Amino acid sequence: MKEFKILAVIVALVAVTYYGIEPYAHHVMHPEPAPADYAFSDLKNVDTTLKGDVANGKVLVEANCIACHSIEKEGYPAMMSDSDAASSYGVVPPDLSSAGHLYQTNYLANFIFDPVTASNLKHKYPEGGAKVHPMPSYNWMAAQEIMDMVAYLQSIPKATYVSESEERRADFIDACGRCHSMAYAGISARTPGDVAKAYLGATPPDMSQYIKSRGRHYLENFINDPQRLLHGTGMPRVGLSEEAQTHVIDYMEEIGDAKKAEREDLGWKVMLYMLVFAVFALLWKKQIWRDIH
Amino acid sequence: MAEFKKADSMLEWFDQRLGVVNFVKVMMTEYWIPKNINFLWAMGVVITVLFTLLLVSGIFLLMYYKPDVNMAFDSVNFTIMQDVAYGWLFRHIHAVGASVVFLVIYIHMFTGIYYGSYKKGREMIWISGMLLFVLFSAEGFSGYMLPWGQMSYWAAYVITEIFGGIPLIGDELVVWIRGNFYVSDATLTRFFMLHVLLIPLAILGAIVFHFYALRFPHVNNEEGEFFDFDEEAEKYKAGDKKGSKVIPFWPVFLSKDFMVVGFFMIFFFYLTFYHYGFAMDAINFDKADGLKTPAHIYPEWYFLWSYEVLRGFFFDIAGISGKDLGLIAFGIANAIFFLLPWLDRSPMVKPANQRPYFKYWFWILMADLIVLTIYGKLPPTGVNAWVGFASSMTFLVLFAVLPFITKLEAKKVGGK
Amino acid sequence: MTNESRRGFIGKAFGAVAGVGAVASLVAMKKTWDPLPSVMSAGFTTVDVSALAENKLEVVVWRGKPVFILKYSADMAPTDGRNVKVGDHYFSVMIGLCTHLGCIPAYLPDAHQFKCACHGGEFTADGVNTFGPPPRPLDIPPFKVDGVTLVLGEEGEEYKAMTAKA
Numbered sequence: 097m098k099e100f101k102i103l104a105v106i107v108a109l110v111a112v113t114y115y116g117i118e119p120y121a122h123h124v125m126h127p128e129p130a131p132a133d134y135a136f137s138d139l140k141n142v143d144t145t146l147k148g149d150v151a152n153g154k155v156l157v158e159a160n161c162i163a164c165h166s167i168e169k170e171g172y173p174a175m176m177s178d179s180d181a182a183s184s185y186g187v188v189p190p191d192l193s194s195a196g197h198l199y200q201t202n203y204l205a206n207f208i209f210d211p212v213t214a215s216n217l218k219h220k221y222p223e224g225g226a227k228v229h230p231m232p233s234y235n236w237m238a239a240q241e242i243m244d245m246v247a248y249l250q251s252i253p254k255a256t257y258v259s260e261s262e263e264r265r266a267d268f269i270d271a272c273g274r275c276h277s278m279a280y281a282g283i284s285a286r287t288p289g290d291v292a293k294a295y296l297g298a299t300p301p302d303m304s305q306y307i308k309s310r311g312r313h314y315l316e317n318f319i320n321d322p323q324r325l326l327h328g329t330g331m332p333r334v335g336l337s338e339e340a341q342t343h344v345i346d347y348m349e350e351i352g353d354a355k356k357a358e359r360e361d362l363g364w365k366v367m368l369y370m371l372v373f374a375v376f377a378l379l380w381k382k383q384i385w386r387d388i389h
Numbered sequence: 390m391a392e393f394k395k396a397d398s399m400l401e402w403f404d405q406r407l408g409v410v411n412f413v414k415v416m417m418t419e420y421w422i423p424k425n426i427n428f429l430w431a432m433g434v435v436i437t438v439l440f441t442l443l444l445v446s447g448i449f450l451l452m453y454y455k456p457d458v459n460m461a462f463d464s465v466n467f468t469i470m471q472d473v474a475y476g477w478l479f480r481h482i483h484a485v486g487a488s489v490v491f492l493v494i495y496i497h498m499f500t501g502i503y504y505g506s507y508k509k510g511r512e513m514i515w516i517s518g519m520l521l522f523v524l525f526s527a528e529g530f531s532g533y534m535l536p537w538g539q540m541s542y543w544a545a546y547v548i549t550e551i552f553g554g555i556p557l558i559g560d561e562l563v564v565w566i567r568g569n570f571y572v573s574d575a576t577l578t579r580f581f582m583l584h585v586l587l588i589p590l591a592i593l594g595a596i597v598f599h600f601y602a603l604r605f606p607h608v609n610n611e612e613g614e615f616f617d618f619d620e621e622a623e624k625y626k627a628g629d630k631k632g633s634k635v636i637p638f639w640p641v642f643l644s645k646d647f648m649v650v651g652f653f654m655i656f657f658f659y660l661t662f663y664h665y666g667f668a669m670d671a672i673n674f675d676k677a678d679g680l681k682t683p684a685h686i687y688p689e690w691y692f693l694w695s696y697e698v699l700r701g702f703f704f705d706i707a708g709i710s711g712k713d714l715g716l717i718a719f720g721i722a723n724a725i726f727f728l729l730p731w732l733d734r735s736p737m738v739k740p741a742n743q744r745p746y747f748k749y750w751f752w753i754l755m756a757d758l759i760v761l762t763i764y765g766k767l768p769p770t771g772v773n774a775w776v777g778f779a780s781s782m783t784f785l786v787l788f789a790v791l792p793f794i795t796k797l798e799a800k801k802v803g804g805k
Numbered sequence: 806m807t808n809e810s811r812r813g814f815i816g817k818a819f820g821a822v823a824g825v826g827a828v829a830s831l832v833a834m835k836k837t838w839d840p841l842p843s844v845m846s847a848g849f850t851t852v853d854v855s856a857l858a859e860n861k862l863e864v865v866v867w868r869g870k871p872v873f874i875l876k877y878s879a880d881m882a883p884t885d886g887r888n889v890k891v892g893d894h895y896f897s898v899m900i901g902l903c904t905h906l907g908c909i910p911a912y913l914p915d916a917h918q919f920k921c922a923c924h925g926g927e928f929t930a931d932g933v934n935t936f937g938p939p940p941r942p943l944d945i946p947p948f949k950v951d952g953v954t955l956v957l958g959e960e961g962e963e964y965k966a967m968t969a970k971a
Contacts, residue, residue, distance in 0.1 A: 099427050354470075363659075387631070681907045
């Protein structure tokens with residue numbers, strides 16, 4: 097009985113210390129931001145209830161987008177190599193084949209309307225400032241026209257993938273790979289590092305271990321809106337839909353924490369073995385100590 | 390050379406050449422431990438088990454680790470963690486083991502303080518134990534640098550910078566320790582050498598010394614009772630196992646230790662597989678970057694209390710700068726425990742709760758160390774800085790008054 | 806002299822010889838730990854500032870850190886205790902790491918201002934923090950003026966005068 101009392105005292109002291117240096121300290125150093133908003137409800141410039149017309153959208157996209165953007169799946173190839181495009185625009189413009197699936201509808205419509213507001217980069221591109229966003233605003237367009245283009249982009253069928261992992265990898269490359277590398281997955285950023293540095297103010301970090309260094313929860317909030325967690329950062333709000341963002345983070349975990357499944361599967365087996373070990377040790381001890389007490 | 394007769398058994402063959410029968414008696418079956426003990430007496434064996442795990446996992450990590458600033462990070466986080474079969478397991482065991490061994494060392498240490506196991510003939514046990522604590526600290530610090538993450542780099546930077554506060558030679562000493570003006574490849578390779586060779590060798594030697602130091606004064610017991618071990622051992626050998634106050638190390642003492650180890654390892658492996666974040670800080674999965682300071686820099690949890698004593702003095706007192714005061718206090722904090730046998734002036738060897746004044750001292754010290762540990766991690770701003778100052782002062786005052794309250798206690802109990 | 810005392814003397818002498826050997830090896834070991842000659846020479850960076858262009862930031866690497874050297878143009882006013890005069894020109898010499906989180910600020914020549922891209926901190930041309938999270942001005946590295954060259958890593962008169970004012 098006395099031994100359990102001693103154990104209780106030690107457990108209590110360790111628990112207080114642990115609470116102070118882990119959950120409490122984390123809470124103090126990393127205050128919890130507002131939850132991720134996958135509807136991007138602060139963006140209200142385009143009436144997204146309007147139903148878009150795919151055919152008209154295709155015409156508008158051909159007239160307005162493909163001068164800079166490729167849409168490989170629809171047969172509009174890129175005009176320049178990645179490095180030329182990067183030095184012309186500051187960053188490689190995205191291929192739009194997957195844009196309709198990656199970006200949330202409200203975000204995509206509002207991005208076309210006004211990229212700076214949608215990507216939350218007003219501090220970087222102030223109105224009337226010397227620097228302007230490489231993509232012009234289409235705020236002169238009618239909401240219906242913007243929604244037509246969104247409808248067209250969303251009508252482009254998703255590529256078929258042999259595995260879920262391949263799909264996640266493709267989403268990661270399309271959503272992040274223009275600026276970020278992921279060395280452990282053999283992915284190099286399409287925009288060369290020094291060009292990206294000039295564009296963003298700092299070289300975008302390699303994503304290989306970000307699932308470990310930042311954790312899933314932080315990444316969810318950060319990708320959804322970087323400014324909330326790192327005020328002043330050059331990284332834009334990219335406007336991923338909840339599904340696309342989950343794909344991206346799942347892929348980062350698949351690469352950055354490749355042994356997770358193996359670890360979690362082995363863990364309880366080792367613990368179970370130690371329990372058997374402990375029970376046998378207990379029985380043996382009792383047998384030996386029978387003569388002692 | 391004595392004449393050898395042909396051995397009748399393998400045991401005899403070895404006994405003739407190595408004296409194994411007597412050796413086993415001296416080391417195991419007739420090495421006497423008091424019977425009146427609780428599970429806290431198993432902590433030494435738990436530490437030994439953890440140290441063995443660290444040694445073995447370390448050997449396997451060494452097969453793939455590359456001590457070079459350009460390769461270290463990826464050799465750990467890619468090669469070992471993702472490529473090598475069970476490499477991740479060895480790294481998790483190594484990282485979690487290094488953290489948990491300090492928890493058990495602290496329990497072991499404060500068990501010794503609580504039961505007064507550092508005085509009246511047991512001074513060398515205490516000093517060799519404290520020496521092990523210092524060596525383990527150096528081992529922990531040098532090992533933390535090796536993954537070459539952001540916290541590796543900046544903890545190394547901040548801790549080596551501390552030596553810059555030493556008068557006259559400070560600045561040169563920092564450069565000498567680092568092998569460069571900043572934490573660099575030279576720093577990494579020399580700390581690698583320390584971590585995998587020199588300090589482990591010293592630890593092994595100190596462990597042997599610590600065990601040896603136990604032989605003459607014998608292990609303390611739950612009541613601090615002094616008795617004649619030879620007499621009690623004779624009683625045990627004569628068959629009066631129940632009446633004897635001692636038990637043999639093998640199998641009786643170790644059977645209990647194995648049981649404690651068994652239950653403890655369930656907890657240990659839970660941490661290793663499912664709850665390792667406290668030992669593998671997230672920030673350390675960012676590669677070291679000397680041009681980018683992390684938002685918060687803190688050492689591993691087991692250094693937090695002394696780190697807080699260092700930070701606690703954030704303003705000048707009587708013309709001495711806060712930095713120097715902190716450094717002095719930090720030096721005292723790391724050395725003062727060595728002197729405990731002489732600071733405690735009471736001859737009483739009893740559990741703290743049976744000592745009229747010492748019990749208050751002990752529990753205030755425990756509370757103060759917990760406060761120091763927690764505030765050592767929190768950012769030192771606003772009220773936190775003052776809590777740090779107050780708890781640092783409390784720590785120093787506690788040791789300053791210890792000789793006086795134990796002297797009073799000795800008077801009160803009349804030398805008993 | 807008796808045999809006994811001679812044995813005592815020889816013993817002591819042997820001890821002294823062994824001691825000399827031990828100390829000599831310790832010296833060798835200490836030297837092995839010393840920074841390499843290449844590291845030591847890299848610890849002092851010499852910059853010829855006479856050829857620098859006005860109002861254009863020069864970044865040199867010193868002891869693993871970027872150091873900003875900025876030659877003032879005539880329209881820029883120097884600050885007491887933060888600028889050094891070499892020849893006819895005033896210069897800012899500062900460690901180019903934002904005092905907030907260690908990012909490297911960029912120089913905007915038109916505004917005579919440093920701006921940190923990481924969290925928006927701003928500094929004047931002489932490194933005083935004027936906006937955002939940085940807690941203090943940019944740090945000044947030890948330097949010595951030697952004719953028209955700056956030697957980073959040595960504490961010269963000008964540097965001592967500046968730290969005395971700060």
